[in-house]
Amino acid sequence: MMLVLLLAVPLAGAGALALAGAGAPARGRRLAALHGVVATLTLAAALATAVAVYRAREVTALDGFLRADALSAWMVGLIGLIAALAAAEAPRYVAPAVAARFYALFHLFVFTMLLAVTTDDVGFMWVAVEGTTLASVFLVNFERTRASLEASYKYLLICSVGIAVAFLGTVLVYFANIQLFGDEEYALRWTTLLRLAPDLAPQVVELAFVFLVVGYGTKAGLAPMHTWLPDAHSEAPAPVSALMSGVLLAVGVYAILRFKPVVDLAAGPAFTEHILLGLGLLSMAVAALFLWAGTNFKRMLAYSSVEHIGIACVGLGFGGAWGIAGALLHIANHALAKSALFLLAGRIRAAYGSGDIAAVRGLLSRMPRTGAAFLAVMLALMGLPPFGLFTSEVLIFGAGFRKGAVAEAALGLLLLLVAFGGLLRSTQAMLYGAPADPTPAAAPLAWPVVPVTLALLLLVLTGLAWPPGLGDALEQVAGIVGY
Amino acid sequence: MTAATNLLAFTGLVVTLAIVWRQSWPGRLRLFALQSLLLAALAATLGVLAGRPRLLLLALVFLVVKVVVIPRVLRRIGSGMPVRPVAPGKSSGVALLVAGGLVVVAYVVMLPVTTVTALPTGSAIPLAFAMALIGLFLCVTGRDALGHILGFLVFENGIFELALLATYGLPGIVEAGVFLDVLIIVLIMEGVVGQVRREHESIDEPRLRELRG
Numbered sequence: 263m264m265l266v267l268l269l270a271v272p273l274a275g276a277g278a279l280a281l282a283g284a285g286a287p288a289r290g291r292r293l294a295a296l297h298g299v300v301a302t303l304t305l306a307a308a309l310a311t312a313v314a315v316y317r318a319r320e321v322t323a324l325d326g327f328l329r330a331d332a333l334s335a336w337m338v339g340l341i342g343l344i345a346a347l348a349a350a351e352a353p354r355y356v357a358p359a360v361a362a363r364f365y366a367l368f369h370l371f372v373f374t375m376l377l378a379v380t381t382d383d384v385g386f387m388w389v390a391v392e393g394t395t396l397a398s399v400f401l402v403n404f405e406r407t408r409a410s411l412e413a414s415y416k417y418l419l420i421c422s423v424g425i426a427v428a429f430l431g432t433v434l435v436y437f438a439n440i441q442l443f444g445d446e447e448y449a450l451r452w453t454t455l456l457r458l459a460p461d462l463a464p465q466v467v468e469l470a471f472v473f474l475v476v477g478y479g480t481k482a483g484l485a486p487m488h489t490w491l492p493d494a495h496s497e498a499p500a501p502v503s504a505l506m507s508g509v510l511l512a513v514g515v516y517a518i519l520r521f522k523p524v525v526d527l528a529a530g531p532a533f534t535e536h537i538l539l540g541l542g543l544l545s546m547a548v549a550a551l552f553l554w555a556g557t558n559f560k561r562m563l564a565y566s567s568v569e570h571i572g573i574a575c576v577g578l579g580f581g582g583a584w585g586i587a588g589a590l591l592h593i594a595n596h597a598l599a600k601s602a603l604f605l606l607a608g609r610i611r612a613a614y615g616s617g618d619i620a621a622v623r624g625l626l627s628r629m630p631r632t633g634a635a636f637l638a639v640m641l642a643l644m645g646l647p648p649f650g651l652f653t654s655e656v657l658i659f660g661a662g663f664r665k666g667a668v669a670e671a672a673l674g675l676l677l678l679l680v681a682f683g684g685l686l687r688s689t690q691a692m693l694y695g696a697p698a699d700p701t702p703a704a705a706p707l708a709w710p711v712v713p714v715t716l717a718l719l720l721l722v723l724t725g726l727a728w729p730p731g732l733g734d735a736l737e738q739v740a741g742i743v744g745y
Numbered sequence: 746m747t748a749a750t751n752l753l754a755f756t757g758l759v760v761t762l763a764i765v766w767r768q769s770w771p772g773r774l775r776l777f778a779l780q781s782l783l784l785a786a787l788a789a790t791l792g793v794l795a796g797r798p799r800l801l802l803l804a805l806v807f808l809v810v811k812v813v814v815i816p817r818v819l820r821r822i823g824s825g826m827p828v829r830p831v832a833p834g835k836s837s838g839v840a841l842l843v844a845g846g847l848v849v850v851a852y853v854v855m856l857p858v859t860t861v862t863a864l865p866t867g868s869a870i871p872l873a874f875a876m877a878l879i880g881l882f883l884c885v886t887g888r889d890a891l892g893h894i895l896g897f898l899v900f901e902n903g904i905f906e907l908a909l910l911a912t913y914g915l916p917g918i919v920e921a922g923v924f925l926d927v928l929i930i931v932l933i934m935e936g937v938v939g940q941v942r943r944e945h946e947s948i949d950e951p952r953l954r955e956l957r958g
Contacts, residue, residue: 383918385915385918403937414937430907463857465857469854
């Protein structure tokens with residue numbers, strides 16, 4: 263019941279917003295208010311669901327079709343939180359004439375992500391993940407510029423091909439299953455798969471996992487399937503970039519994580535761990551290179567997302583309770599930091615009228631508050647203490663050294679350092695120097711500070727003092743993925 | 746049953762190769778419709794021979810979506826574009842050679858599946874995977890948006906055929922999702938291509954190269 267409510271809120275909200283926009287066109291304020299109500303209700307439902315699931319360990323609805331365990335709850339909480347942060351910023355970006363369409367698609371997008379992480383049926387999860395692409399492609403092209411059009415074309419094409427590959431993987435898992443156990447009604451349910459996994463044909467399941475990693479890895483932004491990502495993330499309006507970088511990539515990782523225990527039970531964990539470790543390191547390497555070569559700061563943030571999803575996959579590749587808990591914590595930390603940075607980047611771009619790093623000079627003197635926030639969150643993103651990303655990176659690479667994968671862990675740390683340098687160089691160039699236009703930007707309203715401050719506070723919290731329950735939650739998640 | 750499915754899958758692959766060979770857009774489109782028709786026939790054949798009435802319904806939906814609706818939308822996308830003349834001295838030789846190689850690759854990759862299966866349709870599975878791979882190849886090497894879309898659709902057809910042969914169709918809700926998905930993708934593509942054309946008055950891919958690095 264709770265899960266039905268969780269999904270019904272954003273879906274009904276999207277419908278209501280679309281209907282409200284169909285009438286009179288110039289009701290921007292009322293639309294924004296309705297949008298705010300839907301976002302708040304979604305956040306409340308997501309947090310309530312997450313807490314309830316951690317207490318009960320599992321919540322199901324609709325005869326088990328919807329099912330949330332600790333891993334789902336982690337994602338549900340994260341999606342609710344990031345969606346609320348992005349939603350708070352959205353009214354700054356939409357013209358009243360198109361507001362209804364934007365808000366409706368925004369909540370539809372949130373709905374598809376929530377659906378993907380709360381369904382027990384891996385076939386339907388595929389449908390929902392594909393739904394995220396279809397709902398967000400219009401949002402990427404929302405500004406309808408030439409560049410955003412190209413970005414959305416690339417996004418739709420590459421992700422559709424990728425997701426079709428994931429479908430092939432799903433078909434093979436289903437094939438392995440019914441081959442042994444006949445045509446079970448629930449053969450695509452994750453719970454069924456997990457129960458039957460030890461008897462599945464290992465070669466088939468391994469082949470399926472390769473397809474699944476390539477497919478969902480495309481959505482997750484893993485190199486070398488990441489080529490759509492910098493375009494889509496940098497051309498989308500800032501709130502959409504925040505959602506895409508923060509949680510859409512994480513949904514891709516989630517889909518891979520659902521299959522990992524099944525494959526591990528059938529074929530042993532070494533196979534999946536090698537693949538995830540390799541792709542993770544490759545993503546880190548590719549991103550580190552492009553972070554040095556970048557000229558556009560939103561693209562820089564997008565490449566940094568490739569890097570951080572890579573770090574999370576490295577954590578999953580190292581495995582063990584530390585590696586997995588570190589990876590999930592890292593995904594959450596990255597989501598908070600990156601969405602805050604995209605929201606700030608949107609303001610900077612609006613103030614300077616350009617996305618080029620070279621065009622932004624003297625950020626700290628021209629936009630003191632935005633500049634200071636940008637610096638603080640950027641330091642968090644670079645993995646400096648006392649922020650959460652430092653903690654999760656320590657957990658991840660600690661897991662590597664513990665496991666004895668010294669060379670891989672050392673390589674990862676080296677790549678981390680290279681990426682750090684690239685980010686630092688660009689950030690430094692933006693923050694200091696003499697602004698071309700020395701007049702301070704118009705003083706912003708006080709309330710837009712709230713989302714970014716909240717993200718920063720949470721990052722300090724995950725870095726310094728874990729709130730009660732966080733450790734327990736991570737332990738539960740690691741238990742599900744690790745088996 | 747093996748003979749019937751093998752024949753249909755093999756014919757499907759031949760049509761796929763013909764798509765690679767064919768240079769004109771309307772010709773390729775007709776071949777795509779033919780390929781989809783063969784797959785609908787395959788679904789119906791399986792439905793009758795394996796005694797699964799659900800597959801007959803699937804064949805019907807497939808017929809409507811992929812043989813009628815999607816080719817019609819594609820024709821709309823392609824209308825107004827001149828029938829691409831074959832550049833002098835240009836042949837599909839290399840592309841066909843690659844496609845032939847992909848058939849071999851398909852057999853190798855699908856070995857784990859074909860060794861496990863005892864299904865009468867098992868021997869045709871690599872043929873379906875070959876169709877998917879060739880579709881992917883067409884999509885990657887496509888010179889314009891139409892080429893990309895057609896490649897993607899052939900890829901999707903190959904996967905559909907594989908799912909049919911290996912599992913006799915997935916649960917209904919998933920199949921419905923897949924059809925809806927392909928339909929929406931094609932419709933969105935129509936919108937995107939339309940917008941590109943309005944802005945560039947051409948859908949040549951080299952123009953779509955502004956975003957790089």
